[in-house]
Structure formats: C-alpha cells, structure tokens
Amino acid sequence: MLNKVILIGRLGRDPETRYMPNGEAVCNFSVATSEAWNDRNGQRQEKTEWHNITMYRRLAEIAGQYLKKGSQVYLEGKIQSRKYQGKDGIERTAYDIIANEMKMLGGGNSEQQAQGETPTPPRRQAPAAPVGGNDESDDIPF
Template sequence: MSVNKVILVGRLGRDPETRYIPNGDAITNFSLATDEQWRDRNGERQTRTEWHNVSLYGKLGEIASQYLRKGSQVFIEGKIQSRKYTGKDGIERTAYDIIGSEMKMLGNRNDGSDSGNNNAAPPTSNPPPAAPRRQPPQQTPTTPPIDDIDDDIPF
C-alpha cells in the first residue's frame, strides 16, 4: 500500500493563470508559499519559505481563477507529481507539482494584494431568507439536587 497526499495552507505568490485544453477543461496554475518559523540556538527567529507549484483542473480551476488573487490565503489538498525537463543550460531537472483535488479559500475578503473584494462570493439574485428570531429561554423552576442518587439505581 502507498499514499500520495499533500495538504498545504499558504498564500498565493502570483495571480492564478488559467488555460483551456482542447476539450474545454480549465487548468489553473499558481505558486503557493508556505512558511516555517523556529528559534535558532541564539534565540533568534528564523523563517524558511517553501514555494509550491499548484495545478487545479476543471471546475475547481475555474473557481480558483475567479476568486483567488496574489496574497490570498488558501487550503489545498491533493497529490505530488514529479516531471522531468531540460533547462536552458541543457541539464535535465526534476520539478515537483501539487495537483489539487480540494481547495478552500481562507481569510477574509480583503486578504489579496489589492483592496478590492477579490475573494467576494458572487452576488445572488435571491437574498438568503432571514434567520428566525430567537425567543429568550423560558425560566423553569429548578429542582433541588438529589443528595443520594445511588439509592435510585436498580443494579
């Protein structure tokens, strides 16, 4: 048995880029930064940032393209996939990509790099129904505690 599962929570390093393959499915790519912080032997705070290439397919990719922007905080769950390529210097390299199967937008609406409603949900034509008004709880007379509850147990 083997498992290939990745869970990341981070911020987008750039706006998502979406392209469409011939059958019409969307592929959305973006970079995601995750941070790790610790204190070194001298007590100084150290930070390491890892950058991850993320790809989302289909409807999930379209949603990401529509609502995510550089700086948006996001939860990604998926798998890691490697690919080989030859660099400009002629050396063969390996890149690792995250293929997302689940995405959750985190943070508030203004978490992106600019101050607009980047992550706002689309407006709906029908407003949601108003929540029913809550009635205050009615006062019930309290009964005094039973001192010896063991006598009432039948076993």
C-alpha cells in the same frame, strides 16, 4: 500506498487559467508556506517554501475566478514529478501539487474580516428620565 499533500499558504501570483483542446480548464499558480523557529542562539529564523499548484476542471475555474495574489488557501492534493531540460541543458525534475480540494480562507483585504476585527464601542448608559413629561419613546441608546 499514499500520495497526499495538505498545504495552507498564500498565493505568490495571480492564477493563470487556460483551456485544453477538450474544453477542460487548467489553472496554475504558486503558493508560499512558511515555518519559523528560534535557532540555538535564540535568533528568530524563517524558511519559506514555494509550491507550484495545478488544478483541473471546475476547481480550476473557481480558483481562476476567486483567487488572487496574496489570497490564503487550504489545498489538498498529490505530488507529481515532471522532468524538463534547463537552459543549461541539464535535465531537472520539478515537483507540482495537483490539487483536488481547495478552501478559500479569510485574511488579506477582506472587508468582512476587517469589520470583524473592529472593536465595538463601549455601551453608553441609559439617560435619566426625560425632563418635561412621560414621553416613553423607542429610542434605546444602545
């Protein structure tokens, strides 16, 4: 049997990290995943799913330190259900993703990403031979 989940999404809120009595870290946050398609009428449709994520130990500490709302992440883990009683007194079931692997992905407000997308200016042509002598300098115009 297999219980495995793979998600790529963006955080909907900043991670909340706390520590259990035994000193182990626990981190919780939500991740949104979306899918888009064209319906029968050719209209663009989009559906967003929200996933509750829980991480433990060192991975929880890393997530709490480096992730923030809007961060894009790759997650692997398993689905775990839990029962709770709603405000209306009805018992409900929530499904959480217990992540055991995370990769921080580019995007968002990363300065490196922004620099990587900046188009490079076209190269200038080398100037004609210098006027007034044979001054060979190291000034290369590109």
